[in-house]
Each structure stands twice: as structure tokens, then as C-alpha cells.
Amino acid sequence: MNPIPRQSGCRVQDHEISRRAFLSHSLAVGSGALLGTSGALHALDEDSLNAQLRSTGRSVILLWLAGGASQLETWDPKPGRPTGGPYAAIPTSVPGVHISELMPQMAKRMHKVSVIRSLNTGDGGHGTAAEMMLRGRKNEAALDYPDMGAIFAKELGRADSKVPGYVSFYSQSEGRGNTRKTSAFLGARFAPMNLDADMMPPNITRLDDISGLDHAERADLRDLLSARFARGRENETLKSHAAAYARVQGLMSSEELFDIEKEPQAIRDRYGPTLFAQQALMARRMVEAGVPFVRVARAWWDSHGQNFETHAEMVPELDHVMATLLDDLEQRGMLEHTLVVAMGEFGRTPRINGSLGRDHFASAWSAAIFGCGVQRGAVYGKTDEDGLTVAEDEVGAGEVFATVLRAMGVDPHHEYHVGVRPIPLVNPGIEAIRPLLA
């Protein structure tokens, strides 16, 4: 564990002002994806966690490196070793810490980032490993757990919010299905708005043959009738129904939020022209608008052949996007209430195969994290000299999950209930990685 220069406390009050200002002129959105609910579960209780937390305006951006990026070509290089590959390690802004030469921009910002180099997650299958990393544990045979996004949508999303609680960008088709079972027993209310084909949600534009006035009057009429119908009826489904309509109305009135053309060209240029870069910029816009959780998937890293060419192509993009996002969040004063996590379902084998590829490897790999609630410039854990095993401070999916929850102010041991069964957010015995917490 490297020395930690300073902490990154979340100063929420400052943020509230900028958020309101932003909201006042740019949005009031809702999510068509949030239609529907599951009223049978206690998990839907709106007061399951404290209201104060929801008021903090904290958000998470998950950069989901689907397919499994190589830790050796990113955060844990082993130059000169038989497993090390051809790329050099370069010094970073944290003395004594080196990362791959493919990440020069992040190397300069390493004092603002923390890296976990000791992940041993034990599952080398894309589907099951993705489910596990997104939940911090494996699903049970008879019970699926909600994923990270659904939990934060529930715990950080405001009941009165008109923005989606969970937005997911996943444009590549490979591995997308591994991320689809999301909200589980929390219900569709906390499922993501999936923006796969386009960054603009489909069908949010008012039909041409309905005027703005007509549209508003229809909404008023629907509200009037709903209120009359609900009078004297205490029913969660009715409440959810009304809330969903409100969100859809908000969404329809906020095309601009999803329109990247509204972002100044200079900002778009900073992020760069690739789809991943543009989606990362959209994630920042979403978070700025109050979306609690945004996943930006960058698939597909599964370099069984030509690993070094694939990483020479993709890591510079990751490096640039992460560095730009970090700078952008920091310059807007958002880094202190936004947590960014970069990880996939596993890493890649130290052994280099005959096609100059690396295969699936879950025994000793890395993830990176920066922003709200976590230390800066820390490196947690260590692998052996060839990267074959974890040498120090081994952690699994549960610990990473608990760390993300804790960093955001959510108690990992908080319990939901499915019927009468208490369901803690992490498995018993799992704790956050304390040295990484601010």
C-alpha cells in the first residue's frame, strides 16, 4: 500500500447549487425504461435507506471493460519477465508506481487514482464473471441479486427525480447479454435505461401531429383522472404508475440532455471522436444532471489472439478517455461526488499463447477507481513477479463491491428483504477495502 497524500471528501452542499442551476435550464427527465414495478417486495420501500444520502447528489460512472482487459498492458506491467509482453512500464506521478507505457496520460494523473492489483475472483467465464463483478457475488440458484447500478439507482436516486436512476451504454453486442439481468428483486423501477444503438433514447420525441398544448393538456387530464382514481386507495402500484408517467413526461421534455450536439464542440473534441469517448462524455452529462449510476461499456477486450495489437489499439483510447473524464469532472467540481470505476469481468493470462494472445484470467488482475470517497494515489495489493498469483492483500469481487458501496456512503451490510428473508447488499463477512476509502 503506497502512502496516501490526501483524501477526497465529498462536499455535497457545494454541488447542490450547481445541480439546481443545471436542472433549471437543461432538464427534467424521466425514463421510459422505468415503467412498471414489482410491488410484492419490501425492497421497494422508498425509505429503505436514509433520505440524507439521496440528497448528496453522488453518482457512479462504471467504465465496464467487457471481455477482460489485460492487467499486464494497463495497471500491473511486468516488463522484462517472460509473461510481461513487449511494452515497457513507465513511471507515474506517484513515486515508485509504474503502469504500462500505453497509458501515459493516466500515468500523469496517478496521484488522483487508486489501483487494486490483487483481484482474485476465481471465475474465468465471461457471463458468470460479469454477473459476479457487477453484483459482488454470484447469483443463487433461486435468487438473483441486483447489480451495482440497480442498487445505486435505488439508494441514491430521488423519489421525485425525473432523471433515470440507471443508464447503461453498451453499443457492442458481444457480452451485452451478460449485463442484462440487472435489478433482480428490486424490480423494473431500478432497471437501466439501455442506450445500445443510439445515445438518444428511442421514441421520446412528441409526435408531429400532437401539438405541445395538446400534449400538456392530455397530461393534465391523465393526472386529474389518476388522482381521482387514487383517492382513498393506498396502493404501491398506483403510486408507481403515476411516477412512471411523470418520468416519461420529463424524459420527453428533455431531449437536450441526450443530445451530445448540445455539448460545446471544444469539450467534445477533448474527449475525442470514438464512440467510447462520446459515451463517456454523455455519462458526465448524465451525472451532472443527477443520474446516480451510469455504465459505459467498452467491449470487447477478449484478445485470445494478437493481444498486443489489440491493446495497442484499445488502451490508448481508454487512457485518453479516463484522463479526459477525470479532468472534466475535476474542473467542474464533480470529482468529489462522482466515483469512477474501471474494471471488467476478469483480466488476462500472464502466459502468452501461440497466437500472441492472452486468455481469460481471474486469479491475479487489476481494477482502477477514482473520485468520491476513495483515496488518491493508492495502489492496493501486489502480484508476484510474473503476475501469476496475488502476493499481497488478495481481494475478490465482494470486497470491490463493498468498497464502491462504502465510498458512496452506502452501508454494504444494509439489508433488503425478499418476503421475510433479509438480503444484505454483500455476503456475510465481506468488508470494504478500508485502506482505499477516503
Next chain:
Amino acid sequence: MEKIPEKIEESKKLSRQDMAFCLATHPGSERVVFGSSDAGLHEVDLAQENPEPVSFSGEHGHSSYVTGLARGSGGLLVSGSYDRRLVWWNAETRTSIRAVDNAHEKWIRQVTASPDGTLVASVGDDMICRLWNVADGKLVRELKGGHATETPHHYPSMLYACAFSPDGELLATADRVGHIVVWKVADGSQVRTLEAPVMYTWDPDRRRHSIGGIRAIAFSPDGRQLAVGGIGQIGNIDHLGGPARLRLFDWEKGETEAELESGEVQGIVERIHYHPGGKWLLAMGGDHKGLALVVDTATNKIVSETRTPANHAHDFAFTDAGDGIYVAGHNHLTAHDLVAG
């Protein structure tokens, strides 16, 4: 050996833990020098029953994969590496003579010598070809501006391959997206550009990255034909599971003479050499395993394709007599006999 070989039979194998990426022969002997993933150069005499490699040493060396090796005049070898460095070696003493640090701004992919051995050309991912005087190590000329640094999809491109024409007056370079430039060595001007986009597979939907590139290039002995090799039109770009590809150009006319792809044998072509007689060419590479394609240059057709017993082949050279080859590959250095029908 003028006849087209029907079989490629492994005659000797030196198993290795490392990867041999490039090699140079020693005329008049069976000594082979190869550049390795262990950042070293090693020599092995394949005439010996149980050959033991001897490592090169000296003040200068590499710190990453050695990916290019060429034999120049005066008993000199020049090697290039992902460490961006070129190193000059005395082939007899197996010691380094000089190094040029930052010979390229990015990784060096190939080094090749002019036919008279006075120049070496190096190509790297800075998308520049540089010509060096073998005798003194001085930069003679830069061939730049011919290859874009980015792919059309805004990712870094790579400059993989280069080859001198038989008379040494021209040099051809080829990159990841299938762009080829023929340069005039004397003044660095561009003589011709050619395209083989089939060598570049961009997957916009499922995986959103690319695979491929022209990895091998060679002029025919008469200088008329230019052959390039790689892989293309791969369904699943996670693997090298596509047909090995060759494209043959009448380069002066700018015309494609043949577009060839392997059948059952899959993988990427890493190196092409025309047989000195010019009647056929051999292309080698592979996926996990090695592959060899023989092309009859009279018909411009693949006449044999072989899955070699050894792993993926990165480089090869003909024996002096032209009746065999030495192959540098994944975990091996091998010798093969070319058996005519």
C-alpha cells in the same frame, strides 16, 4: 531447387521457452541468429546434432522483444525492437558495436537490409521508414508521409513491413489498414501506392476494434511483382480464425494480379519470400500453429498449404541451396526440408 515443393518436412527442432520473432542466416553455414522475446539475440548452429544456442552480448542490447534482424555488409547484423532501439552487432564475435536509441518514436516492427547490404531499413509504429548506413549507423533518409498515423476509425495504426526491390533502388512499406507505398530509395519520393484493405478487419458492431494488417511484403526476384500477406475478413476477431491472405500486385501498373486465401489452414501470414529462382513463393505464419503456403508464380495460385508441426511461425529464410528453410517461431527454432514432387 527450382521445383515447387510438395512437402515441408521438419528436420530439426530447437524447443524454446521464448518466442523467436526474426532471424538471419550465416552464408556458408547452418548458423542462424534469431531475435527473441527475451530481448536477446542468440545464435545456433543447426549443423550440430544437439545445437546449443549462444547469446550475443556487449555494451548495447535491447530491453524488449527483438522483432527485426538483418544481415548487412561487413559481417554486421542490425536488430530492432519494441524498445525503439536499433543495435549493431559483429556477427562473428557476437558482440554489440553501437546502438541508436529512439530510432523510432514507437515500436520497431521490422528491419531489413538492402541487397548489397549497405543499407538497412527499419519501420515502426511512428509510421516512418528510416534508412540507415550499415557501416557507420548514420541515418541516411526518412521515408515519411506515406502512412497515416490513425486508422479510419481513429485508432493508432501500425507500420509492419518493408522490403527492398532486388536492385535495391526501391523499397515498399505496408501498414495495418492495407496501404502500401513504393518509395525511391535515392530520394525518398513515392513512386506508387497500392491498397489491400482486405487485410484489415474492422468490427464495428460486435467487438468494435480491428485485427490484421499487412505483415509481410516481398518483391519478386525480377522486381515485377509485389506480394503482400496477412489475414482478412475474420468473423471473430478475438482469434486468428480467418483465412491467411496474399495479394499479388503488378506494382508498376498498380494492378492486383491475384487475391489468394487459404482453405482449411487458418492464420495470419507473417513473412513472404520468393524462392531465388522466382518460380514460386513461400508464405509462413499461423494462428496457434504454424502455416505455410506455396504459390506458383506462373499461375499465381496456391499449390499447397501446410499446417506445420511447430507453433506459429514469425520469420523464415531459405538455406543457401534453397532446398530448405529455417523458421523462427513461438517456442521454437526449426529447420525444414523442402521436398519436391
